[in-house]
Amino acid sequence: MKTNIQEIKDLSIGFKSQKGKQISILRNITTNIRKGETVGIVGESGSGKSTLALAMMGYIKQGLFTTGGECLFKSQNLLSLNNKELEDIRGRKIAMIPQNAGQALTPNLKIGYQIEEALKLHTDYSKGEREQKISELLNQVRLPSPKIMALRYPHELSGGQQQRVAVAMALAGNPELLLLDEPTTGLDVTTQAHVLELLKDIAKDTGTSMVYVSHDLGAIAQVCDRVIVMYAGEIVLEGPVRKILKEPIHPYTYGLLKSIPKLSLIGLPDSMPGSQPQPGNIGNGCSFYNRCNFSNDECKVNVPKLEYLSEMDTSVRCFNHSELISKTSEQKMKNHSQKKITIDEILDLKDVSISYAKQGIIDQFLNKVTDTNPTVKDINININKGETISLVGESGSGKSTILKSIAGLLKTKDGHIKFDKEKLLSGDLKKRNSEDLRSIQLIFQNPDESLNPNHTVEQILSQPLKLYFGLTGSKLKESIVELLEKVRLGAFYMSRYPRQLSGGEKQRIAVARAFAARPDIILCDEVTSALDVSVQAAVLDLLHKLKEELGTTYIFVSHDLAVVKAISDRVAVLYQGRLCEIGPSKDVYQFPSHPYTEVLIGAVLEPDPDIKPKLVAEDIVEEKPPEIGCSFQGRCPRIIGDKCRNETPPWQFGDNGNAIRCHIDIEELKIQQS
Amino acid sequence: MFFLIFKRFVLGLITLFIVSLITFIGVEILPGDACTSYLEREAFGEALAACIKRLGLDVPAHERYLSWAFNVIQGDFGYSLSGQMQINEVLGPRIKNSLVLASAAIIIGIPLALILGIITALWRDKMPDIIISTVAIFSMTIPEFISATLLILIVAIWLEWLPGIVIVPTDVTFFELLPNIILPVIAIAMIMTAHMARMVRSSVIQVMASDYIQMAILKGVPYWKMVFKHVLPNALLPAINVVALTIAWLLGGVVVTEVVFNYPGLGRLVIESISNRDLPVVQALGIILASIYVSINFIADLLTLMLNPRLKTLQTRK
Incomplete structure (x- = not known):
């Protein structure tokens, strides 16, 4: 048995509500972190996982306080130390890698300085040695040309590079325990896979214990030895990673795993009903009672204890876990009727290119755009009525840009967008008539920002109804209630403000607002990426049902290939604003495919420790698309030489219906990829 | 970065030009002129004629603006009526x-x-x-x-x-x-x-x-x-x-x-x-206060540019 490096005993953390009531965020947490092991803490937002990780450093956020228990680091209670004593432990014994490195690096200080600061505080190196060490650390996290990198400011690096700097900074003090708070959330898929690879190697090389906090079971599966699942401030399941992800014996974990869309399966995942109770609103019985499919009367009254099952080396907080032992976690997708899309074109993008280059004063006067290398170029897509088409790609692939210009928020430089076969959509929003505006609606990524916080749900939904249909009085009310019912919310939501809704409910309101206009096309910009997985599955399900019912066309933008696969009929893969591949979704995910699609699929993390991502290409960030040749030439693992650099690749058609833009012969590609 | 500073500088100058126009036009459209409003009840005969001549009010407005602006650029604000001396x-x-x-x-x-x-x-x-x-x-x-x-x-x-x-x-x-x-x-x-x-x-x-x-x-x-x-x-x-x-x-x-x-x-x-209805002085003060305002903001912009690494590199990169 390995020794424990950190022991958490009966820890409770809470805050005082305005009414003076004490509300718990963490409730009686007891667990250990062993030497040299990587432990994952999983849970949805609000489950208290970050609070727990911060408490492991003796850090309690302002407004919160410990209501009981202790956090022992080598038998020293961190929560009873003063600031001076904590300064000696933080960074030296326990280091933190933050969620969003872009915001966690001080903007006015150079990378080199920030790493040196950690070295100065926690080591006895001389000035010269420190400089040496900075280079070594930057090298260790695989950043190119460390000498130059050290002189850069945080904003001059890409997201992946910033995250690597944060890792280097954490390693500077040679810590015995590393805490990682969602270290790859917000990174592109390929970058995320690379950073995880790096973290795994570091854990292996240095023997450091790690605590990995994440909502992403895919990432957890890749790096962790043991997993702790949290729900509503409690540990509900704890055990070895394979047991947790393959034989989840807690209904919450069971449901969570089922709600994740998978690349290998077709169709929509099951969604879990309801949402996590807010701190302070937890009833008498089991906190998961309301959402549980396996509950009985006992669960309603009694709180289950965390029970250790020695034969599985797993602790579980559930009365009925034995029912789940026999159940396989085999996922069955709801096979939604993949109805045949008739060729009835509703939107036609022809030779569309979009440029962000600012016109000079003279060019503006002459109405001329001089940019020879626009952000988005040569986009040709036909979209049929009732179809769901997805645009996928990493950040900077131009997918949102295209969406914006369909919505009329961005002017196209060349080409045209035709609606309903004959109507040419103007690039200028002001020149579109009310009918054009009504027929195309947008749902944004983050409902927190897209819903006016000072409007009630009723006001939010009444606006499109008044604007497009001139509804008033009882007619208006009726329509609002109808809309709310359509998105599975009741009429009593009318008087609520966005802040009184959960993330999933807010996004439902945003969906309802888009449907209020009775549009022909709905543009969905990363609509589920701000949501928890269980909520994501429910929103995807809702979108799908509404489409079945109303025959709406969706244009879906996402970076998540599994989500895209679950919802769409066709997929278009973009890199640097150029189309790489387009085809029916079931075919794009099969080979042969464009080398970029191959890279993207390879980097997807499945919530299964036995399926490893395939890292085919480097995660370099290109600032601009190349002027000539193939857009993917800079990173392509299958590049065949000057042809790729100088000539725009031709479209080739695979036998299963997907079109690929590549110089490599499609038969050749098939052989290479099989 | 240099370009940005230059742009700010030119914008400042344009602001000053507009302020000078507004003050000049403002004074111009007031009923009467500098002399009648200053002399009030004595605004007739020789005194008025002398005043008009002294201030050059007998030439057309646009010419007067040009010569006034030209003098101001050289640091000469003209003649104060109440002080009976150069405004400077x-x-x-x-x-x-x-x-x-x-x-x-x-x-x-x-x-x-x-x-x-x-x-x-x-x-x-x-x-x-x-x-x-x-x-x-x-x-x-x-x-x-x-x-x-x-x-x-x-x-x-x-x-x-x-x-x-x-x-x-x-x-x-x-x-x-x-x-x-x-x-x-x-x-x-x-x-x-x-x-x-x-x-x-x-x-x-x-x-x-x-x-x-x-x-x-x-x-x-x-x-x-x-x-x-x-x-x-x-x-x-x-x-x-x-x-x-x-x-x-x-x-x-x-x-x-x-x-x-x-x-x-x-x-x-x-x-x-x-x-005192000393319009030439009011005009001069308008310009001076405006230039103080403009230059303070200009200095603030310079400082922000110099101290914010984000802005500094943004500008040199492009």
């Missing part, structure tokens, strides 16, 4: 006096505001913050003509510590002026300091709540080192423009305070020449 001679000592007043207020006010702002932010919702913030909100809400009058009443009349009003010739030396400016400086600095301290406070609080400060704490950076290295540089950057605006706004406060204390500065000159 009137302005010289007044500018110096106002400058002494304003710079004293700035020299005391800005550091004080920074210190108070930082203290209130770091001890947020504790005793030091509650006391300082209450006082600050009080002094922000009391207009300076009231606080100035109260100061005179308490310090000059009841306590008899300092002179209540400034009775000195316009061209006093600096040291003779010094005891006289204490009260006006307090009156001006009070509001300005309070405003800025509140700004600094909220800016520091915002930075303290940021991810990178939490990171610095978790990295084990000692508290005061964190405050000076990680918090302040980032918190004070946005404060620069606020400080500039406050200083520019101080110009208005200076006018009122100078009148209350009978202080021989630019502010009092503004009021005097308006009541």
